[in-house]
Amino acid sequence: MAEVKVADLRVTYNRGRTVAADDVSFEVTDGEFCILLGPSGCGKTTVLHSIAGLIRPDRGEVRIGDQVVTSVEGGVYVRPQDRNVAMVFQEYALYPNLTVWGNLAFPLEARGMRKAEVRKKVSEVAELLGITELLKRRPAQLSGGQRQRVALGRALVRDPSVFLLDEPLGNLDAKLRVQVRFELKRIQKQLKATMIYVTHDQTEAMTMGDRIVLMKDGKLVQVGPPRELYEEPRNLFVAGFVGMPPINLLHCTVVSSADGLLLDAGEIKLPAPETKREKLSPGMRLVVGIRPADIAWEGEGIPLEVALEGVEPMGDSVIVHGSLGSIGLTAKWALPEIQESDRVKFVLNPEKLHLFDPGSGARI
Amino acid sequence: MRRSALVRGLLYLGLLLLTVFYLLPLWGALTTSLKTDAEVDTTNPLSFPQRPTFEPYGAAFSYLRRPLLNSLLITLGGTLGSVALGAMCGYVLANFRFKYDNLVFLLITVGIFLPFQAILIPLFQTIRSLGLYDSVLGLILAHTAYGIPMCTLMFRVFYGELPSSLVKQALTDGSGPWRTYLKVVLPSTKIATVTVLIFQFTSIWNELLFGLVIGGPRSMPATVALNNLAGTLAAQWNVQMAGSMLLAIPVLLLYIFLGRYLIRGYMAGSVTAT
Ligand SMILES: Nc1ncnc2c1ncn2[C@@H]1O[C@H](COP(=O)(O)OP(=O)(O)OP(=O)(O)O)[C@@H](O)[C@H]1O
Ligand SMILES: [Mg+2]
Numbered sequence: 174m175a176e177v178k179v180a181d182l183r184v185t186y187n188r189g190r191t192v193a194a195d196d197v198s199f200e201v202t203d204g205e206f207c208i209l210l211g212p213s214g215c216g217k218t219t220v221l222h223s224i225a226g227l228i229r230p231d232r233g234e235v236r237i238g239d240q241v242v243t244s245v246e247g248g249v250y251v252r253p254q255d256r257n258v259a260m261v262f263q264e265y266a267l268y269p270n271l272t273v274w275g276n277l278a279f280p281l282e283a284r285g286m287r288k289a290e291v292r293k294k295v296s297e298v299a300e301l302l303g304i305t306e307l308l309k310r311r312p313a314q315l316s317g318g319q320r321q322r323v324a325l326g327r328a329l330v331r332d333p334s335v336f337l338l339d340e341p342l343g344n345l346d347a348k349l350r351v352q353v354r355f356e357l358k359r360i361q362k363q364l365k366a367t368m369i370y371v372t373h374d375q376t377e378a379m380t381m382g383d384r385i386v387l388m389k390d391g392k393l394v395q396v397g398p399p400r401e402l403y404e405e406p407r408n409l410f411v412a413g414f415v416g417m418p419p420i421n422l423l424h425c426t427v428v429s430s431a432d433g434l435l436l437d438a439g440e441i442k443l444p445a446p447e448t449k450r451e452k453l454s455p456g457m458r459l460v461v462g463i464r465p466a467d468i469a470w471e472g473e474g475i476p477l478e479v480a481l482e483g484v485e486p487m488g489d490s491v492i493v494h495g496s497l498g499s500i501g502l503t504a505k506w507a508l509p510e511i512q513e514s515d516r517v518k519f520v521l522n523p524e525k526l527h528l529f530d531p532g533s534g535a536r537i
Numbered sequence: 538m539r540r541s542a543l544v545r546g547l548l549y550l551g552l553l554l555l556t557v558f559y560l561l562p563l564w565g566a567l568t569t570s571l572k573t574d575a576e577v578d579t580t581n582p583l584s585f586p587q588r589p590t591f592e593p594y595g596a597a598f599s600y601l602r603r604p605l606l607n608s609l610l611i612t613l614g615g616t617l618g619s620v621a622l623g624a625m626c627g628y629v630l631a632n633f634r635f636k637y638d639n640l641v642f643l644l645i646t647v648g649i650f651l652p653f654q655a656i657l658i659p660l661f662q663t664i665r666s667l668g669l670y671d672s673v674l675g676l677i678l679a680h681t682a683y684g685i686p687m688c689t690l691m692f693r694v695f696y697g698e699l700p701s702s703l704v705k706q707a708l709t710d711g712s713g714p715w716r717t718y719l720k721v722v723l724p725s726t727k728i729a730t731v732t733v734l735i736f737q738f739t740s741i742w743n744e745l746l747f748g749l750v751i752g753g754p755r756s757m758p759a760t761v762a763l764n765n766l767a768g769t770l771a772a773q774w775n776v777q778m779a780g781s782m783l784l785a786i787p788v789l790l791l792y793i794f795l796g797r798y799l800i801r802g803y804m805a806g807s808v809t810a811t
Contacts, residue, residue, distance in 0.1 A: 227705045253708040266706035270724035279720075280710035327710070337709075 174367045175238030175334040177201040177224060182233035184219050184391075189231075193219040194391045197233070201335075201384070204365040206358065208382035208399075210372060212414070216391040217371040218263060221337050224369065225260050226253035237334050254283075259328035263339040263371075265320045267312035273299075273323050274308040280331050298330045301360070302353075317344040322353070329360065336361075336368040342377065354381060375415050379403070387411060403464075409534035412462045412527055418492055420462045421502050424531065427457040436461055436526075440498035443475060444523045452537055453528075459537065462527035465492065468504035469520040470511075477502075477519045486510060495519055570594065570778035577775045593779035597766075601780055604762035608742060609787075610673050611758055615680030616737040622681065623688020623733070628718055630689070631696035632704045642693070648686030653746050656683075664751045671753025679751060680741045688733055695729035696722060731798040739788050759784050 182197040194216040201207040209217045222228040224235055226242060229250060235243040237258070242251040259280070268276050277295045286294075299305045302322045312320055321344050328336055341357075342350050358381050361368050372378055378385050379399045387394045387402060395407040399415075406412035412420050425436040427445065434445040434453055438461065445453055453459075479495030479502060491511055493504045504519055511517070528537040561583070569577060570593050571586040580587075598605075630642050660679060661670075669675030699722065707717040723730070748758040757765075763780045792799070 222705075225705075225709050227708070253705070254711050254713050256709070257711070258709055260706065260709040262702040262706055264700060264702050266700060266702035268703065268707070268721050268725070270721065279707070279712070283707075283710050283712035283716060331710075 174203055174365055176203045176205075176236075177207075177335050177367060177369065178234075178236040179220070179224065180234040180236075182220065182223055182230050182235070184216070184223055184228055184230045192391050194223070194230075194388075197388075197391075197393055199386050199393065199396050201367055201369060203367055205367060206361050206381060206383045207367075207369045208372060208378040208385045209369060209388065210375065210378045210382075210385050210414075211388035211394075213373055215388045217373075217388060218339055219391075220388070221260075221339055221369060221371055224335070225258050225337055226251060226256050257334045259331045259333035259336050261324050261328045261336075261338045261341045263343070265312075265324040267315075267320055267323055267327075269312050271311070272308065273304060273310055273312070273315070276312070276323055277308075277326050277330050280327060294330050298326045301329070301356075302326045318346060318349055321345055325353070325357070334367070336366055336370075338368060339371045340373070341370070342372075357381070376417055379415070385415075387414065405536070406462075406527065407536055409460060409462075409529045412529070416464060416466075418465050418503050418505060420464055420527070421468075423461045423463070423500060425459045425461050427453050427455050427459060429455045438500060440500050441477065443521060443526065446524050446526050446528070448524070449528055449537060458531050460529040460531050460534075462529060463502070463521065464525065464527075465503045465505040467522060467525040468502065469522070470504070470506050470508070470518060472520055474520040474522045477521065478516055479519050481513070481515060481517050484511060484513065493517060566778040566781050569774050570597075570782050572775050574773065574775065577773075582774075593773075593775035594783070596773075596776045597780035597783055600766060600776075601759055601762055601783060604757050604759040605783065607673055607676075607752075607756055608759040608784075611676045611680065611748075611756075612738055612741045614673070614677035615684060615741045616734060618677060618681030619684025619688050619737055620730070620733055623685050624692045624723075624730070625718075626685065626689040627692025627694075627696050628722060629714075631693045631699075632701065633714070642689075646686050646690050648683070649690060653683075657746065657750050660747075661750055670751060671756050673756045675751055676747060676756060676758065679747050680744070683747075684737050684741070688737065691733050691736070692729070695726055695732075699725060728798050731795055735791055735795055735799050738791060742784075742788055 178200045180198045182194055183192070184194040185192050197216075197220055209220060211217055219228060223230050223243065224237075230243065230245060232245050233243070234241060234246070237256065240251070241247065241249050242256055243249060268279060271279065274295060277298060278291050281291045281294060296305070299308055302325060304319065304322050304326060307315060307319060307323070312323070315323065321341060325338075325341050328338070342353055345353055354377065360366070370381065382399050384397065385399055385402055386396050389410055395402055395411050402411055402415045406415060409422070413422070423438040423441065425438045428435050428437045432444065434450060434455070436443045436445055436459065443461070477497060479497045482494040482496050482501070484494070485492040486509075489509065490505060490507050491509075493506060493511065495502050495504065495517055502519060529535065530537060565582045568584065568586055569582050571589040571591070572580070573588065573590050573592065576587060626645060630638060664670055664675045664679065667675070669678065703721060703725070704717055707721050708714075712720065743760065744758075745760040745764065748761040749764075752758060752761060763777070763784060766777055766780055
């Protein structure tokens with residue numbers, strides 16, 4: 174396994190008219206599970222294909238291990254077949270003419286592995302992914318989930334420098350998804366594999382990643398461990414993208430009062446967090462973010478009486494939608510159920526508020 | 538309901554009449570080819586032969602034996618050559634980006650729109666200076682070159698229907714472009730290949746002008762020989778028609794056995810779904 178380094182990558186399509194990636198730089202250390210996260214069309218696949226060598230970027234450098242595999246400035250370009258990366262494509266790309274067995278064996282045979290060893294490896298991987306009974310079938314005779322597992326198997330059967338996975342679990346049903354996700358993470362740890370994993374599902378990103386690279390419109394927005402993106406989102410986009418249910422956002426004005434600075438959102442007035450006080454001044458406009466999980470049902474903090482709008486039971490937890498005048502708030506409580514009534518108490522902790530500049534969206 | 542049945546009936550009737558009209562010459566050729574010299578002179582060309590005979594076939598075959606063999610060699614060589622090279626071009630143009638790729642594609646396919654007649658004289662000069670005038674090899678070469686544009690276009694369209702991730706996947710799996718072509722692309726597009734093979738076989742088999750210009754007595758294809766037959770044996774309609782039937786047989790057989798592929802190939806879906 175190897176580390177991967179992407180530096181100053183820029184990729185355009187349509188003769189420069191579509192900028193799919195720009196100024197993208199990040200590092201994946203050896204054995205790390207790195208998530209490329211972002212909304213649809215933000216350039217995740219483009220970055221992944223640049224690492225694989227399927228796209229020749231307009232600018233920048235890609236390093237795998239200690240080898241520079243792409244360097245536009247240095248005139249270096251190693252062909253994809255010589256990079257030793259294992260790729261799972263978003264659209265599976267199973268070889269339609271080959272059986273499942275043939276698909277799994279393909280990358281091994283392409284590298285000239287001996288027959289006996291190919292047989293051993295293929296049956297190991299088939300066993301691991303539970304597709305042994307499917308080995309004789311062709312891709313057209315498989316369900317979407319089965320195809321996805323075959324595509325995954327075709328990558329896992331190899332011993333590459335890095336795994337590049339483009340939404341490999343997109344088509345699995347919820348149960349299988351959790352199962353394969355867990356399995357994949359286990360395999361990754363066991364092999365100490367370097368994996369770059371593309372997804373637009375933030376739950377997947379939070380649960381699997383050692384590090385998340387969050388992209389938007391072809392640019393990096395924030396790079397860091399999942400907790401960091403959750404607890405210290407760099408801007409409004411990150412705050413809104415990471416976390417489920419989504420963060421509550423309130424437009425406020427800073428006002429001074431006898432008790433110090435207050436964040437005034439109309440029906441709700443909250444004391445400004447101690448740690449942020451010196452950055453605030455009366456009259457300033459802000460966006461306040463409150464994580465649903467940071468709203469408690471009891472304990473210390475600022476209690477709010479809100480009208481109950483709805484409850485979503487999740488089994489082990491509940492998502493509670495409340496409103497205060499025109500303001501809607503969502504809370505997530507680790508309770509199996511709540512007493513349904515007209516009004517509930519939301520308890521806010523002012524130190525857990527996230528403050529953002531409404532213009533630039535940057536964290537304050 | 539009844540109205541639409543009536544419309545449909547009329548439509549079928551119309552189509553039937555047109556089909557009969559279209560097949561009439563073929564029918565005439567078939568009946569004439571089975572008649573004796575005497576009967577040809579005295580009966581209507583469309584009438585059924587009173588005493589069917591295969592003698593005209595014997596006469597036509599002995600005259601066309603060598604040209605038919607030439608035709609077979611030229612057609613097989615030209616078909617294989619143009620299909621193999623066109624497939625390579627189509628594969629590369631469909632899957633790999635390189636500098637001026639679109640220009641290259643344009644320049645190749647412009648060849649489709651070049652009329653035969655426009656290139657006859659330079660072709661003749663080239664073939665003669667290569668020392669290939671009146672040789673089967675010269676004709677194979679000419680047909681190969683002339684067929685590449687159409688084959689390239691068809692293969693590029695067919696290979697373009699394969700998901701592009703398939704070739705990319707094979708590359709990242711460590712398989713080079715050649716291996717990828719032979720192991721993945723070719724086996725996934727069998728119908729496409731058959732379609733282009735039939736198309737090329739038919740065009741080359743039926744072609745007359747190249748054979749006339751760069752062929753000679755030794756390398757003459759059957760189309761040219763048949764044409765000459767019309768001149769030398771002016772009155773022997775039955776022999777000429779028998780020759781025509783002989784010439785049509787290979788192509789007819791091809792369509793009977795492989796025609797369903799051709800139809801599927803022309804109607805897209807020529808590629809195995811993933
Ligand atoms: N071959 C192409 N030609 C032109 N534009 C392209 C091409 N491929 C991608 N794009 C554009 O580049 C941008 C980034 O695309 P990309 O496929 O990398 O997004 P993505 O993050 O993988 O999206 P998704 O989550 O939907 O897969 C998009 O705006 C897309 O329309
Ligand atoms: Mg994508």
